[in-house]
Amino acid sequence: MAEFVMDNCSVNENGHLTVAGVDTVELARRYGTPLMVLDENKIRSIARVYKEAMRKYFGEGSMPLFASKALSFTGIYRIMAEEGIGSDAVSSGEIYTAKNAGFDISKMVFHGNNKTDADIEYAISLGIGRFVVDGDEELEAVNEIAGRHGIKQRIELRITPGIDPHTHKAISTGRVDSKFGNAIATGQAEKITVKALSLPNIELMGFHCHIGSQIFEVEPFVQAAEIMMKYIADIKKKTGFTAKELNLGGGFGVRYVKEHPYFDYGQAIKTLADKMKRIASISGIAMPIVFMEPGRSMVASAGLTLYTVGSVKRIPDMKNYVSVDGGMTDNPRYALYQSQYEMVIANKADKKADFACSVAGRCCESGDLLAENIMLQGAEKGDVLAVLVTGAYNYAMASNYNRIPRPELVMIRDGEPYVAIKRESFEDLIRNEI
Numbered sequence: 136m137a138e139f140v141m142d143n144c145s146v147n148e149n150g151h152l153t154v155a156g157v158d159t160v161e162l163a164r165r166y167g168t169p170l171m172v173l174d175e176n177k178i179r180s181i182a183r184v185y186k187e188a189m190r191k192y193f194g195e196g197s198m199p200l201f202a203s204k205a206l207s208f209t210g211i212y213r214i215m216a217e218e219g220i221g222s223d224a225v226s227s228g229e230i231y232t233a234k235n236a237g238f239d240i241s242k243m244v245f246h247g248n249n250k251t252d253a254d255i256e257y258a259i260s261l262g263i264g265r266f267v268v269d270g271d272e273e274l275e276a277v278n279e280i281a282g283r284h285g286i287k288q289r290i291e292l293r294i295t296p297g298i299d300p301h302t303h304k305a306i307s308t309g310r311v312d313s314k315f316g317n318a319i320a321t322g323q324a325e326k327i328t329v330k331a332l333s334l335p336n337i338e339l340m341g342f343h344c345h346i347g348s349q350i351f352e353v354e355p356f357v358q359a360a361e362i363m364m365k366y367i368a369d370i371k372k373k374t375g376f377t378a379k380e381l382n383l384g385g386g387f388g389v390r391y392v393k394e395h396p397y398f399d400y401g402q403a404i405k406t407l408a409d410k411m412k413r414i415a416s417i418s419g420i421a422m423p424i425v426f427m428e429p430g431r432s433m434v435a436s437a438g439l440t441l442y443t444v445g446s447v448k449r450i451p452d453m454k455n456y457v458s459v460d461g462g463m464t465d466n467p468r469y470a471l472y473q474s475q476y477e478m479v480i481a482n483k484a485d486k487k488a489d490f491a492c493s494v495a496g497r498c499c500e501s502g503d504l505l506a507e508n509i510m511l512q513g514a515e516k517g518d519v520l521a522v523l524v525t526g527a528y529n530y531a532m533a534s535n536y537n538r539i540p541r542p543e544l545v546m547i548r549d550g551e552p553y554v555a556i557k558r559e560s561f562e563d564l565i566r567n568e569i
């Protein structure tokens with residue numbers, strides 16, 4: 136039996152790839168392609184791993200906040216609400232979607248290095264749980280707008296711990312020269328902390344850090360947590376303020392291909408908690424409530440994308456191209472980060488992958504690739520190509536480049552598929568055009 140990076144994938148008696156027990160070739164026939172497929176039960180089970188481990192090791196009140204930038208749509212906020220966890224947002228659009236889905240906005244934290252005054256006004260008017268304040272201008276604006284609304288707004292301050300984890304530079308954010316946050320090393324963190332404590336309409340709850348994404352080692356997270364706990368102790372000594380909360384951001388790695396290691400999220404949370412408790416007791420500070428913001432690790436391995444192969448081009452003595460009916464418009468991650476994916480010809484999943492090729496999208500530019508130099512089962516027009524582990528930062532980053540409509544998104548709950556996002560129509564493409 137073939138083994139896939141997604142443990143909810145298998146091969147059935149017809150030699151077809153299945154996901155969550157459903158034949159993917161049937162899904163492609165029924166809903167058309169490109170098609171995003173998400174296993175709802177898998178998302179819920181990962182959410183429970185985070186929720187239970189965080190409660191167990193960090194204590195009551197600590198919980199995951201789903202980083203919804205990884206996958207933001209109505210249905211996902213409903214699932215997170217039902218699982219009893221919080222969420223983060225990075226725009227008014229995400230907050231709007233969550234609110235509209237019935238998500239409790241008081242369990243949402245609002246991120247971003249340049250929230251506009253309109254964003255701040257909107258979030259406060261809906262009762263946002265926390266702002267993760269990134270800089271001075273935002274701090275002043277939140278103070279002013281909260282005052283106008285007659286409230287004291289809860290915030291966390293974004294702190295840059297100065298960690299440089301080994302990940303792609305576009306998704307590493309904890310370094311001192313990052314566009315995000317306030318560095319401890321430069322004294323800016325302390326300065327903004329003192330300022331936040333002095334403002335009448337601000338209730339400082341604690342601190343936030345995020346070191347990057349797709350990180351497989353626990354060590355950089357432990358280092359960041361250690362730096363943040365020491366910062367909390369230092370600030371207590373200098374100002375008397377004890378942080379009630381510490382938000383450690385997201386970043387746990389996901390196994391996209393077999394070469395990537397397994398990452399045990401529950402075990403990593405335990406390691407972090409042990410370390411932090413030790414520092415808390417040595418420095419004489421109370422253990423804060425801990426939040427984490429998993430995005431990728433919460434949804435990536437629940438999803439795959441199905442395409443129809445349209446052409447197979449063999450360039451003698453050079454390379455072969457398998458072209459599909461989607462590409463960088465539904466998955467820009469290869470074009471942006473050269474991200475690797477496991478791919479299977481879904482209707483030949485029991486066959487040997489002995490055809491060397493690159494997989495191309497349909498956009499009018501040569502950089503529109505999904506993979507280079509991979510092995511696939513012999514591909515021909517009409518085959519269904521499955522790209523695995525596309526649940527995170529695929530639909531969320533999809534575009535209409537070349538006027539290509541966004542795909543349909545189907546979820547599978549208890550073996551039953553249902554449409555969660557309809558395929559965009561041509562009318563959708565021109566809806567706002569006058």
Ligand code: LLP
Binds near residue numbers: 347349385527
């Ligand atoms: N919290 C903050 C403040 C973040 O900036 C991010 C991700 C997360 C949480 C979630 O991190 P995760 O658990 O997903 O690693 N588009 C890129 C990823 C960008 C991540 C941005 N921030 C990609 O496709 O790989």
